Ligand SMILES: Cc1cc2nc3c(=O)[nH]c(=O)nc-3n(C[C@H](O)[C@H](O)[C@H](O)COP(=O)(O)OP(=O)(O)OC[C@H]3O[C@@H](n4cnc5c(N)ncnc54)[C@H](O)[C@@H]3O)c2cc1C
């Protein structure tokens with residue numbers, strides 16, 4: 001087995017969080033290795049404008065999905081490769097609200113975070129600047145902004161105009177969304193050309209995935225990013241301290257070798273399914289229930305966003321495929337409202353699936369096939385879709401465990417994901433769908449239909465102030481294992497009702513600063 | 525069937541403006557039909573008959589029809605699948621094999637003949653039973669036919685709507701051009717966009733029960 005010399009930090013997974021960590025630590029002079037299970041793509045040669053061909057961006061290793069409401073996995077929830085899920089994500093770049101960090105105190109549900117909005121605010125500012133987020137001049141919802149968005153908002157597209165019209169008619173506030181694609185040049189990167197291929201990977205580099213931002217800068221800063229490296233164990237020494245990782249590296253000729261990377265600090269950033277899977281696979285005689293799992297909460301409390309879509313057909317072409325699908329948003333329904341029969345709330349956002357996806361959604365939801373499906377699809381350009389980002393509550397029964405009997409191509413136990421909605425989640429989803437439909441109808445929709453869908457993963461290794469009820473502390477440090485950090489979407493305590501990536505990146509930026517400061521104090 | 529509202533539109537006419545690698549991919553999809561490696565000839569023949577009813581193409585000469593089966597075969601042989609399975613369901617390769625066996629079982633139970641020997645109305649009856657979860661046959665006692673149907677139709681439409689002939693009939697310009705779009709607002713068309721004639725489709729929209737399962741992750745998410 002090849003054993004690499006010890007470095008300061010090894011980061012497992014170079015996605016939304018991992019790329020931020022790798023770059024910031026490398027900038028601070030740390031020797032950093034980033035390991036990612038997938039490829040290191042070049043968008044200008046590897047990416048195609050084709051829905052089917054670009055499924056190569058998705059995490060499609062073997063997984064099982066169960067529960068009362070099994071989550072659709074693959075491209076719907078996770079990417080694979082440097083940049084992680086941000087390579088094919090939809091680019092809404094939103095902050096959580098202040099209330100999200102204290103839902104237990106305010107609403108009696110979930111748990112309070114060990115961080116406040118104020119703790120993250122400077123990091124939201126930092127990440128928005130680094131990514132070049134394009135957003136509206138004012139943000140009428142929580143939290144009040146100290147700084148304007150660095151880039152001007154994008155023009156409304158057809159779906160955005162429909163949404164704006166419907167919202168105006170109903171007295172609902174709307175804004176152009178805060179979006180992670182450039183509206184003006186930034187460094188070498190040109191602005192968006194409105195081709196609408198964002199969810200298949202962007203070929204122009206306008207999209208601020210971490211592949212073309214943080215990860216690229218990390219390489220310039222001297223970080224060693226190694227693709228095709230599937231980490232399967234976090235190694236610990238006799239004292240129980242994390243000392244590095246062991247991984248399978250796939251060479252260009254397809255052969256696989258096992259390698260080891262020693263590091264003073266191990267950071268796991270593999271997201272809400274693979275992070276708990278890796279910790280559980282790292283069980284040893286010292287840690288029989290898996291690493292960092294004395295609370296029993298590794299793999300528990302997985303959350304999603306209820307993301308049902310309502311589509312409406314309009315008399316004139318909407319051309320939902322033009323411009324980035326993320327375009328316009330309302331957060332008027334985000335906070336708890338005593339008039340509702342549920343607590344917490346939702347955002348409503350424009351979507352714009354390409355024909356293959358739209359046909360799948362229609363076929364599975366409307367049961368269409370045969371000539372009626374083809375005829376229905378003639379109207380593809382006339383549909384506008386509004387998607388929900390509905391908060392769900394963490395439940396211990398929802399989560400990730402290892403399959404007792406099935407393995408992947410490396411011989412590693414595959415993850416089994418379980419998800420069921422709580423009754424309150426469903427009431428929230430129904431209320432959201434009602435609002436989505438009212439907006440479309442107020443805008444003049446001729447017919448509407450609702451697609452049930454989920455988006456985003458949050459939680460499964462939550463942070464907290466108490467080692468009994470959380471896996472990591474507020475600085476993403478594992479309570480049980482010295483030298484081990486967990487920093488990605490899995491540390492979320494509540495789901496919020498905003499797409500999670502900007503918060504994941506803000507937490508990563510903060511964690512990097514904490515690590516750098518601890519390093520200076522010789523406290524790692 | 526009702527004709528397309530975009531008569532004469534052909535996205536390939538704009539393909540000179542596409543990236544070379546996008547054009548090469550689409551051309552290979554038109555001209556290099558993969559050989560069968562996963563399905564047996566009998567299975568492929570049955571699947572062709574099923575696809576013919578799920579996506580009928582009476583408006584096209586046989587040589588102009590969009591072929592679907594070879595691309596499903598390629599996906600399954602190369603294991604170019606979603607990679608996950610629902611609890612209680614087998615992996616995709618097994619789902620497809622079982623589905624084909626099940627369709628013939630239902631066909632035999634209802635008409636005493638194999639699916640390929642039925643007329644179109646009978647075939648649609650078998651597929652309706654398959655879709656609604658009321659299909660007869662040993663296979664459907666351990667596999668939920670409605671959920672399997674959803675998987676089948678989702679993969680079939682994914683292949684069909686990856687073809688320029690399908691893009692043409694829905695007025696979608698495909699990879700679009702390097703130039704992107706200039707007019708993105710409601711009701712606005714760029715100069716190279718097709719003109720549309722005729723009314724909206726009259727297909728009735730009825731949402732079916734959620735229990736059939738949401739859309740698959742195979743062509744990504746939405747937001
Ligand atoms: C279709 C889609 C649309 C989305 N739209 C939005 C949006 O509009 N706005 C938003 O905020 N969020 C959106 N998201 C969610 C967002 O992309 C994720 O929440 C975010 O990327 C998660 O960050 P992460 O760092 O935790 O994980 P990821 O970004 O997924 O990165 C994890 C990385 O770890 C690697 N990895 C996993 N296991 C291992 C291992 N064992 N060894 C080595 N490497 C490993 C993976 O290959 C991957 O690169 C969307 C997601 C999807 C799928």
Ligand code: SF4
Nearest residue numbers: 192193195196198202
């Ligand atoms: S619309 Fe913009 S962000 Fe999306 S793929 Fe095109 S250039 Fe990239």
